[in-house]
Amino acid sequence: MQIDPAALSRTESASTAITSSKNTALNTAVTPKSTKALISVPRLDLEPIYTELKAAIGDNWAEYKEATTLFLLGQLNQHELSSRVDHIICADHKTEHFHNNFICAIIGNLTRDLPDHGVASWVSANDKPSVVSKPTSGDAAEQRLKTEIMQLPPRDRRRIKAIPERDPGETAPNELEKYHLAKQIKLPSQVPASAGGLNKTNWELEIRKRYAQPLASETGEFPDAESIHARMIPICYEESIVSGAGLPCAEFMAIATETFVKEVLSVVFSRTRSNGPSGTINGMMMRKYRQQLEREELAFTRGEIVKDGATGLLPVEAKEASIRKPLGVRDLRLALELGGGVLSHMPLIVDQIMGGYLEDELETEKQDRAEEVVEIPSDNMKVKTPTNEMEVDDGEIAWEGATVADREQLGSLLDECLSMAS
Numbered sequence: 001m002q003i004d005p006a007a008l009s010r011t012e013s014a015s016t017a018i019t020s021s022k023n024t025a026l027n028t029a030v031t032p033k034s035t036k037a038l039i040s041v042p043r044l045d046l047e048p049i050y051t052e053l054k055a056a057i058g059d060n061w062a063e064y065k066e067a068t069t070l071f072l073l074g075q076l077n078q079h080e081l082s083s084r085v086d087h088i089i090c091a092d093h094k095t096e097h098f099h100n101n102f103i104c105a106i107i108g109n110l111t112r113d114l115p116d117h118g119v120a121s122w123v124s125a126n127d128k129p130s131v132v133s134k135p136t137s138g139d140a141a142e143q144r145l146k147t148e149i150m151q152l153p154p155r156d157r158r159r160i161k162a163i164p165e166r167d168p169g170e171t172a173p174n175e176l177e178k179y180h181l182a183k184q185i186k187l188p189s190q191v192p193a194s195a196g197g198l199n200k201t202n203w204e205l206e207i208r209k210r211y212a213q214p215l216a217s218e219t220g221e222f223p224d225a226e227s228i229h230a231r232m233i234p235i236c237y238e239e240s241i242v243s244g245a246g247l248p249c250a251e252f253m254a255i256a257t258e259t260f261v262k263e264v265l266s267v268v269f270s271r272t273r274s275n276g277p278s279g280t281i282n283g284m285m286m287r288k289y290r291q292q293l294e295r296e297e298l299a300f301t302r303g304e305i306v307k308d309g310a311t312g313l314l315p316v317e318a319k320e321a322s323i324r325k326p327l328g329v330r331d332l333r334l335a336l337e338l339g340g341g342v343l344s345h346m347p348l349i350v351d352q353i354m355g356g357y358l359e360d361e362l363e364t365e366k367q368d369r370a371e372e373v374v375e376i377p378s379d380n381m382k383v384k385t386p387t388n389e390m391e392v393d394d395g396e397i398a399w400e401g402a403t404v405a406d407r408e409q410l411g412s413l414l415d416e417c418l419s420m421a422s
Contacts, residue, residue, distance in 0.1 A: 041112045044105045047122045053098040060088045072106070210234030222258070225251040264342055265327075271338050272331040275320045277313060292316045328359050357419050369411055373404050 057064050067084040070076040076084075089099045109115070149157065213231050216223045229250035236244035269276070274284040278293060285293070296314045299305045308318050332353050335342055343350050399407065 043109050043112045043115060046102070046105050046109075047120070049098065049102050049105055050122070053095075053102050056092070056095040056098050057088060064088050068103075206237040207234050210238065222261075223254065225254045228253050228257075267342050268327065268331055268335045271335045272327075273324070275324075277317045277321070289316065289320065329353060329356060330358050333358075357415075362415050362419070365415065366408065366412060370404070370408055373407060 054061055064085055067076065067081055071078075071081040085099075089096045149160075152160075210231060211234075213227070213234075216227075225247065229245060229247055232245035232250055232253070236242070270284075275286055275289045276284075278297065293314065293316055296305060296316055300307065300314065305315065307314055311318060311321070313321065336350060336353060343353075
């Protein structure tokens, strides 16, 4: 490749070319882009259309105006609008034509220039929207409000400032949300160390102690004042009541619990038991038992017989107490069936007693189910009976690979689940 030496010496032509290219680029960059001017579209004149339509409708203008306004705002659909205004505008073809022109003009103005501020001058006074002016607060009101706020403690002022402003579009909470928020744990405000060295109590640990305490139904012992006090303190922390439970309060609760249980047992015993010891309140006695009791009481006064040293009962009372069955669910159900007032303020417990199993009901069902499984029909006795489609679900379902013991175990497990649910 050969290079022309004369081309290397032409510095003027090269510089001239570079300068011309720079000027062209600058002129191109400086030249502004031509923008297309916006075309102003005048609005349609609604005055003659509005006047003709109002004159044609007459007395029904208020009803027509309300329905049309709701339709344009999206609160009515076409079917609802037709049910309201068809009897007004369809009575005359001319009125219907004015209505169509009015609606089309309103929709057409949506794509045109913006209207002037305020209500049009040709709109009557009855059709103008009512404007409610906001109350203006003067300097005196502002000064009074500022004085009341400054009188609040700094802690309350910080709490008021921390409240977030409510969104205007947000809906108000319903009653269930308010109830749920009211039951939430309210932790105490944190006190700085410089204010007195008090630290915030860890309420979560205190609340967990409530569930660590064993229930009386688990231990089988009647709750005393100490155990009640140990359960009341975590409950008070959970309900945001600091130091709300004292030992006297727990003692009062223990006395109230004992009195309540005694009243319930006395009512149940008086309704379900007979031939009780002498002196029993509202106790039912058989004639034979009463006569024997009277004879033994006379013999005891004469010194012929003595009472039992451990129980203090006469022989006939001790004999009746030895054969008396313990209190059970059957007795509780009978007491509730005879009359209310025993556990009327505890509907859940009443439903559990009335709808639960009795003592021997589960065992009886298990025994019947086992007998049905063991029984095998004879091959000679083949009786064809018409089957009902509704009775198909009641038949026994085969369980491949399982024995009678497995079925009994599964049945007992299901019975326990049902008894817990009831």
